[in-house]
Amino acid sequence: MTHDLVHDDFINDGEGERWHYRPPQPVRLNPLFQWPLRVKAVWDWYRGAWLMITALTVPFVIALLIYAFVLPPLETMRTFQVGWVFTVWMMNVIPQTLVAGGLHWWLYMRKGQGMTKKFDKRELTRKNGTFTFNNQVLDNIWWTLGSAMSVATVYQCLILWLMANGWIPTVTFAETPVFFVLWMALIPMWSSMHFYWVHRLEHHPKLYKHVHAVHHRNVNVGPWSGISNHWYENMFYFTTYFVHLIIPSHPMHLMFHVYFQQISPVFSHCGFEKLVAKESEVAKSGDFFHQLHHRYFECNYGTSEIPFDRWFGTFHDGSAEGTKRTRAHKKQMYTR
Ligand SMILES: [Zn+2]
Ligand SMILES: [Zn+2]
Numbered sequence: 573m574t575h576d577l578v579h580d581d582f583i584n585d586g587e588g589e590r591w592h593y594r595p596p597q598p599v600r601l602n603p604l605f606q607w608p609l610r611v612k613a614v615w616d617w618y619r620g621a622w623l624m625i626t627a628l629t630v631p632f633v634i635a636l637l638i639y640a641f642v643l644p645p646l647e648t649m650r651t652f653q654v655g656w657v658f659t660v661w662m663m664n665v666i667p668q669t670l671v672a673g674g675l676h677w678w679l680y681m682r683k684g685q686g687m688t689k690k691f692d693k694r695e696l697t698r699k700n701g702t703f704t705f706n707n708q709v710l711d712n713i714w715w716t717l718g719s720a721m722s723v724a725t726v727y728q729c730l731i732l733w734l735m736a737n738g739w740i741p742t743v744t745f746a747e748t749p750v751f752f753v754l755w756m757a758l759i760p761m762w763s764s765m766h767f768y769w770v771h772r773l774e775h776h777p778k779l780y781k782h783v784h785a786v787h788h789r790n791v792n793v794g795p796w797s798g799i800s801n802h803w804y805e806n807m808f809y810f811t812t813y814f815v816h817l818i819i820p821s822h823p824m825h826l827m828f829h830v831y832f833q834q835i836s837p838v839f840s841h842c843g844f845e846k847l848v849a850k851e852s853e854v855a856k857s858g859d860f861f862h863q864l865h866h867r868y869f870e871c872n873y874g875t876s877e878i879p880f881d882r883w884f885g886t887f888h889d890g891s892a893e894g895t896k897r898t899r900a901h902k903k904q905m906y907t908r
Pocket of ligand 2: 787841
């Protein structure tokens with residue numbers, strides 16, 4: 573496909589009207605998986621992800637701070653006690669509230685950047701019976717803080733307890749610095765792979781109807797929509813942490829994994845492509861890739877980190893052609 577064709581396809585797209593803003597270029601996928609390998613493009617992709625304020629670096633910084641100042645020492649976690657379990661719960665609830673609440677305040681209450689780079693034309697919904705409490709934001713806060721944070725806390729406490737007792741393999745930076753760093757860098761990839769498969773499963777019509785539909789109430793997504801999931805979905809979604817039962821890990825690996833899994837969806841669902849303050853872009857935030865999933869459902873199940881969607885024919889790059897393909901796929905799924 574030539575560049576011009578893509579451009580035409582974007583212009584002659586009736587669906588384009590439905591967006592307030594959409595990126596002028598097709599959605600990009602990680603160039604690491606494109607052949608022939610373009611080293612500069614791969615470098616730019618990872619530099620963009622790791623060296624700026626992104627859905628990756630914010631969780632990493634939170635993980636470091638929590639590990640350094642809040643996480644109880646492993647020795648105290650050898651037996652279950654209310655004190656440290658409560659601390660772990662707070663370690664989930666407080667950063668989530670600060671980031672999701674902060675972004676919600678800035679983008680939707682204070683309207684700090686108005687409509688600049690906002691994908692959807694609409695406001696978040698109030699007085700709508702589809703949502704718990706008839707209110708999208710309260711619904712999302714409940715499913716995040718009530719359901720997601722509870723399940724996440726249980727899984728994390730279990731892993732920390734196993735680590736503390738030496739019943740699962742652990743590593744330290746001093747012993748294996750190369751492995752330590754490599755495993756840290758691979759965590760987002762593991763999470764992305766796990767998410768693709770769990771998410772595809774959730775789109776099985778039966779599971780979708782009873783479970784995943786809770787997340788998809790949000791077509792017009794906001795920061796609190798990120799992990800606004802049904803109980804059963806959270807039970808699947810957070811099994812990603814159980815990789816630490818097998819791959820030797822340090823508590824810092826777990827912390828990074830936790831905040832990546834819980835905080836990055838806040839950014840990818842925030843509804844804006846970029847955070848803008850005083851005319852300058854301060855952070856990459858929204859994720860048009862996933863915004864398309866919320867509008868057209870049967871596409872972009874994974875993330876742009878590992879292009880499973882391209883490999884399995886479910887990739888929507890934002891173009892009219894992508895919409896057509898997704899609709900055909902949807903029809904085939906539900907008429908079988
Ligand atoms: Zn979905
Ligand atoms: Zn989503």
